Amino acid sequence: MRILKFFPILLAFYEIVTYLSNDMYLPALPQMAHDLMTTNELAQLSLTTWFLGAASMQLILGPISDRYGRKPVLLIGGIFFVIATLLCAITPNISTMLIARFLQGCAVCSVTVAGYAAIHELYDQAAAMKALALMASITVLAPAFGPLAGSLFLQFAGWREMFWFLAVWAIAILLILYKWMPESHPPANRHPLAIATISRNYWAILTNRNFMLNALAFCATFTGMIAWIAMGPFLVIEKFNYSPIVFGIFQVLVFGSFIIGARFVKFGLEEFGVPKLIVISITMATIGTVLSVITATIWPAILIAFVITLMIFTFGNALAFGPLQRLAIEASDAPMGARMAIFSSLMCWSGVVGSSLAGIFYTGAALPLAYIVLITAITAGLLRWGVKKS
Numbered sequence: 001m002r003i004l005k006f007f008p009i010l011l012a013f014y015e016i017v018t019y020l021s022n023d024m025y026l027p028a029l030p031q032m033a034h035d036l037m038t039t040n041e042l043a044q045l046s047l048t049t050w051f052l053g054a055a056s057m058q059l060i061l062g063p064i065s066d067r068y069g070r071k072p073v074l075l076i077g078g079i080f081f082v083i084a085t086l087l088c089a090i091t092p093n094i095s096t097m098l099i100a101r102f103l104q105g106c107a108v109c110s111v112t113v114a115g116y117a118a119i120h121e122l123y124d125q126a127a128a129m130k131a132l133a134l135m136a137s138i139t140v141l142a143p144a145f146g147p148l149a150g151s152l153f154l155q156f157a158g159w160r161e162m163f164w165f166l167a168v169w170a171i172a173i174l175l176i177l178y179k180w181m182p183e184s185h186p187p188a189n190r191h192p193l194a195i196a197t198i199s200r201n202y203w204a205i206l207t208n209r210n211f212m213l214n215a216l217a218f219c220a221t222f223t224g225m226i227a228w229i230a231m232g233p234f235l236v237i238e239k240f241n242y243s244p245i246v247f248g249i250f251q252v253l254v255f256g257s258f259i260i261g262a263r264f265v266k267f268g269l270e271e272f273g274v275p276k277l278i279v280i281s282i283t284m285a286t287i288g289t290v291l292s293v294i295t296a297t298i299w300p301a302i303l304i305a306f307v308i309t310l311m312i313f314t315f316g317n318a319l320a321f322g323p324l325q326r327l328a329i330e331a332s333d334a335p336m337g338a339r340m341a342i343f344s345s346l347m348c349w350s351g352v353v354g355s356s357l358a359g360i361f362y363t364g365a366a367l368p369l370a371y372i373v374l375i376t377a378i379t380a381g382l383l384r385w386g387v388k389k390s
Helices: 003-023 026-035 040-054 058-068 070-090 094-122 125-139 141-154 159-180 195-206 209-239 244-272 274-298 303-330 336-361 367-389
Strands: none
Touching: 003 040, 003 070, 003 094, 003 125, 003 141, 003 159, 026 040, 026 141, 026 159, 026 209, 026 244, 040 094, 040 209, 040 336, 058 070, 058 094, 058 336, 070 094, 070 159, 094 125, 094 303, 094 336, 125 141, 125 244, 125 303, 141 159, 141 209, 141 244, 195 336, 209 244, 209 274, 209 303, 209 336, 209 367, 244 274, 244 303, 274 303, 274 367, 303 336, 303 367, 336 367
């Protein structure tokens, strides 16, 4: 089917909207804190509540998508995303904003569970890894260009109009998915909603050594990147007194490097194979984080040098994003919805950890962030080493 060639791209463009709801408004955080008459810490908490929401619904949506199919779960979740995004646009205070952000994150779960379950069901290993790499190179446009786009948007409109814009985009892409998304989980393969069966499936996945080690290695690298996303705007705009546009440019450099790495995956798989490509990935990421610590210690006032080390870190991470996810999924034979529920829950909780660490350890300097990304890279390596030994 020709749609199979384009479905990952369609899904990625919808996922971009969900990620832009986190990334595009980053330059507006100080202004949002002012408009809602709250503190920077509470404004930054809106990132954490999004991730809390995004980590809250997978275990429910996984079995539901195993019972009713991937497409209806994705589309209904999309409707809730639009409603929550509109609530962000009209919020009168920080309390309502935090609730709306939590609900927005909850709706995103339908993408990470039902959408990615469809990818793994529709494609074999090699095709899935390439599709995941392609999707990563597209969806990372949100953190790469989102802050810059948000900075430019703020030159003409406010952060409230930004959420209106995202809601309209989401509606448009959901209409396209309604027409073109294939259903990868036909009725004959669906599973009843039996609590005992669901519990056994989840327990089997959680006790599957290779699933957990590959998934947690993926999550470790993700944690480091989220820490930069959460800490970056305050470090660049408030500490170094750069404009939001300069922060957007730095974000383009950091995640543009991820895009290049993701585009290298197809060649890397063909040239080196999966295990060696993952070793190359973790090695590069670790080298980048060691350089981050050195740079932040010796040249704390030269932010561009620190940004360059983060570019090495994200390039390395990109090489293993698709392979680690696919290896984790292949390690279990539980229903696909259950596998994606556990995987995406772990991923989103790692986002909670990354954004929380940024809020706890932010001191106005780059060194705490450097230590965070170093620890995440080393952790990923140790977890992947455990897979090789099993």
